[in-house]
Amino acid sequence: xxxxxxxxxxxxxxxxxxxxxxxxxxxxxxxxxxxxxxxxxxxxxxxxxxxxxxxxxxxxxxxxxxxxxxxxxxxxxxxxxxxxxxxxxxxxxxxxxxxxxxxxxxxxxxxxxxxxxxxxxxxxxxxxxxxxx
Amino acid sequence: xxxxxxxxxxxxxxxxxxxxxxxxxxxxxxxxxxxxxxxxxxxxxxxxxxxxxxxxxxxxxxxxxxxxxxxxxxxxxxxxxxxxxxxxxxxxxxxxxxxxxxxxxxxxxxxxxxxxxxxxxxxxxxxxxxxxxxxxxxxxxxxxxxxxxxxxxxxxxxxxxxxxxxxxxxxxxxxxxxxxxxxxxxxxxxxxxxxxxxxxxxxxxxxxxxxxxxxxxxxxxxxxxxxxxxxxxxxxxxxxxxxxxxxxxxxxxxxxxxxxxxxxxxxxxxxxxxxxxxxxxxxxxxxxxxxxxxxxxxxxxxxxxxxxxxxxxxxxxxxxxxxxxxxxxxxxxxxxxxxxxxxxxxxxxxxxxxxxxxxxxxxxxxxxxxxxxxxxxxxxxxx
Numbered sequence: 076x077x078x079x080x081x082x083x084x085x086x087x088x089x090x091x092x093x094x095x096x097x098x099x100x101x102x103x104x105x106x107x108x109x110x111x112x113x114x115x116x117x118x119x120x121x122x123x124x125x126x127x128x129x130x131x132x133x134x135x136x137x138x139x140x141x142x143x144x145x146x147x148x149x150x151x152x153x154x155x156x157x158x159x160x161x162x163x164x165x166x167x168x169x170x171x172x173x174x175x176x177x178x179x180x181x182x183x184x185x186x187x188x189x190x191x192x193x194x195x196x197x198x199x200x201x202x203x204x205x206x207x208x
Numbered sequence: 209x210x211x212x213x214x215x216x217x218x219x220x221x222x223x224x225x226x227x228x229x230x231x232x233x234x235x236x237x238x239x240x241x242x243x244x245x246x247x248x249x250x251x252x253x254x255x256x257x258x259x260x261x262x263x264x265x266x267x268x269x270x271x272x273x274x275x276x277x278x279x280x281x282x283x284x285x286x287x288x289x290x291x292x293x294x295x296x297x298x299x300x301x302x303x304x305x306x307x308x309x310x311x312x313x314x315x316x317x318x319x320x321x322x323x324x325x326x327x328x329x330x331x332x333x334x335x336x337x338x339x340x341x342x343x344x345x346x347x348x349x350x351x352x353x354x355x356x357x358x359x360x361x362x363x364x365x366x367x368x369x370x371x372x373x374x375x376x377x378x379x380x381x382x383x384x385x386x387x388x389x390x391x392x393x394x395x396x397x398x399x400x401x402x403x404x405x406x407x408x409x410x411x412x413x414x415x416x417x418x419x420x421x422x423x424x425x426x427x428x429x430x431x432x433x434x435x436x437x438x439x440x441x442x443x444x445x446x447x448x449x450x451x452x453x454x455x456x457x458x459x460x461x462x463x464x465x466x467x468x469x470x471x472x473x474x475x476x477x478x479x480x481x482x483x484x485x486x487x488x489x490x491x492x493x494x495x496x497x498x499x500x501x502x503x504x505x506x507x508x509x510x511x512x513x514x515x516x517x518x519x520x521x522x523x524x525x526x527x528x529x530x531x532x533x534x535x536x537x538x539x540x541x542x543x544x545x546x547x548x549x550x551x552x553x554x555x556x557x558x559x560x561x562x563x564x565x566x567x568x569x570x571x572x573x574x575x576x577x578x579x580x581x582x583x584x585x586x587x588x589x590x591x
Contacts, residue, residue: 082339092339113454114340120453140361140458140578142353143406144345152345160350160405162458162578169454172579174344185361202343 079151081200087117090129095201098193100134102167103127113169134191134203136165143180159183163205174204183207211473215300216431216438216591219248219424220550226388226536228418229321233263234274236420237316241275244422249435250310252277255424257308259283259299261291262317262540271314281308287448287582288574289487292423292543294584297444299425309426316420317538337450341579349413349490353405354578356492358458360407363507365495367407369514371398373491374411374533376519381530383520383560388417389534412491414532414541421543423550428591438591439553442567443474450580462583463500463571470585471502476567478503481587483552483562484524485545485570488531489577494518497571501585520560528552528560542572546586553590566590 084092094101103112107124118125141161159175175183189205221243223236258279260271268284281302285291299311359365381387401410431438445466486497495509504512518526529535529548549568551557567589574582
């Protein structure tokens with residue numbers, strides 16, 4: 076959608092966004108300490124190692140919390156309300172801020188099982204979103 | 209733990225404006241500086257330390273220019289609306305360290321007359337986290353809505369209990385001649401107002417006003433010669449919370465850490481506090497803050513605010529000026545928490561005075577509670 080804010084890709088996040096373009100959800104995992112990490116960082120915040128790996132997440136989890144947004148004057152969102160902003164708790168134990176899509180907003184509940192899907196925002200950018208399963 | 213017991217707030221001024229289309233933010237800050245220094249019985253020549261926030265990355269320099277100050281110490285802490293609460297402690301630490309002797313803290317904002325969408329706008333900065341947040345359309349109200357929804361889920365907190373906070377703040381505002389909204393409201397009014405971001409209704413949200421204020425901080429020793437009875441800083445704490453590597457309890461907020469430190473430094477517990485000034489950006493902010501500061505158990509915030517618990521004359525009177533929900537909220541409300549606490553501790557708050565108020569706790573929340581936040585706590589006592 077026009078005017079929707081697009082993620083600014085940098086050297087720490089490029090792998091994540093390139094995968095999202097392929098409709099794959101990647102999480103970082105530190106080879107040194109094994110910790111998962113989101114958002115992506117070049118240095119593991121748990122152990123400060125630079126030996127970071129990408130792993131493909133199956134993108135399954137449950138809704139940790141959510142809010143149905145009825146008012147947002149920002150470009151790209153004013154015409155989209157109501158929409159659901161949520162934290163999804165992935166099976167890997169990582170929470171990810173996202174939208175719950177393809178749903179009647181008022182029917183969303185905490186604890187619902189969800190799976191990743193992707194929304195194409197531009198030729199280069201797709202973002203992971205989730206739908207109720 | 210060392211403390212700030214020899215530091216005092218000796219001047220406080222709240223700008224009376226709530227809508228100032230003919231003033232600049234800098235002007236409001238300057239008028240507030242004049243008010244606070246007059247209140248203290250000091251002049252600009254006495255100021256050798258200066259702190260402000262919310263005026264841009266190097267705005268503290270512009271403000272010094274505007275006020276023609278060349279202080280020995282400056283602080284431009286930028287952690288959201290709690291910044292000014294933190295700056296009182298920072299000023300005290302600077303004075304104790306001998307970096308300066310008298311600190312002026314100012315705030316000015318024309319958020320309302322600029323029609324700045326404080327709560328329901330957004331914009332991409334260069335912060336690395338923005339790429340993972342902003343494409344999903346978060347708003348400030350939404351960030352607090354995420355917390356409120358989880359609070360309801362875990363603890364059975366009701367929309368009525370949240371509304372009770374807004375109703376109490378409006379009652380207090382009705383006793384404050386300068387409050388922006390003074391007509392009494394009911395729980396039903398709050399629930400009947402439109403949802404902005406569920407479960408938060410319009411009347412669960414702070415208002416947007418213009419405004420400003422200023423504080424003067426110096427040593428207790430110096431304060432003895434000044435106009436007002438000093439208000440002494442007993443304890444302080446600062447903290448931040450964020451989603452870390454992607455694991456957190458969204459109901460564990462910065463107040464838990466900053467409050468624990470402030471209580472330890474003061475050698476006090478929640479039972480020693482006569483009244484609170486708690487940043488009420490939204491009704492949920494008050495519940496989460498009361499729980500995390502230890503005024504009630506986790507999940508007990510809802511019952512705690514029912515039955516007039518946080519009203520004047522209640523268990524723990526809170527935000528006697530009417531708070532951001534009803535008195536004023538120009539975007540960064542922390543300074544007003546301290547100003548009203550000082551008024552109350554001087555027993556100069558008129559119809560909304562807490563009888564026998566001796567010890568106060570101020571807690572500012574900055575940023576977005578459900579995304580990235582700061583907390584700053586101050587415990588104050590009449591000198």
